[in-house]
Amino acid sequence: MPTQCTYCAATVPDDEYENHLVRAHADDLSRIDRRRVGLEPIESASDPNSNSSTPQIRTLAVYASAGLVLLLVAVGYGLVFLDTDEPASAAAVQPDPTAQIHEHGQVTVQYDDTVVDFNEPQYIEADECFHFHATDDATVWHAHCEDVTIEYALETLGMEVTTDRFVIGEQEFDEADGDAVSVTVDGVEVDPQEYVLQGVGPVADAQAGAGDNVEIVAESGG
Secondary structure (H helix, E strand, O other), X not given: OOEXXXXXXXXXXXXXXXXXXXXXHOOOOOHHHHHHHOOXXXXXXXXXXXXXOHHHHHHHHHXXXXXXXXXXXXXXXXXXXXXXXXXXXXXXXXXXXXXXXXXXXXXXXXXXXXXXOOOOHHHEOOOOOEEEOHHHOOOOEEEEEEOOEHHHHHHOOXXXXXXXXXXXXXXXXXXXXXXXEEEEEOOEXXXXXOOEOXXXXXXXXXXXXXXXXXXXEEEOOO
């Protein structure tokens, strides 16, 4: 399925998307996309500001990077093989980072009279599997892993949600306390702990209403 580039709106086959990012947008990529394509910044040897110590500095940087990679591999090995049954997050269903997708949709979160603005800095590129991009004014969600539930998506944004409870910051809404919590996808009530987001490829299609349109509304009782 073709994917619409979030930087230039070009439609690119899925298997060519990462190559397109490197070829066309290497200097403009976000932190997450740079990590995704394995692109590291490289200083030019012809830089007029360079001096005789530059090669040594670069050599030290290479060794430091290699050491960091080995450390990360060791830590990853420990997490996978020596651990722990502790999940990566508190969500009931965990996404699969090894199963890469690129889908989009829309989401609205409102509590009492406040509508969350996902274009605020704390919501931009907060997670590898689910995030918003400032390049499209955070008008759509981006899912890059399979099995991203609504619960997991909101957790990456610092919120908690179940069928009868919603928490944002220090504010908690609970139907047991007389509050009202509604979680719908395209107007249909869903269980946010089980519902897996389903999106579309092109960002423009999502902005036009295609893909899951999630709406979460919490209201204080009485």
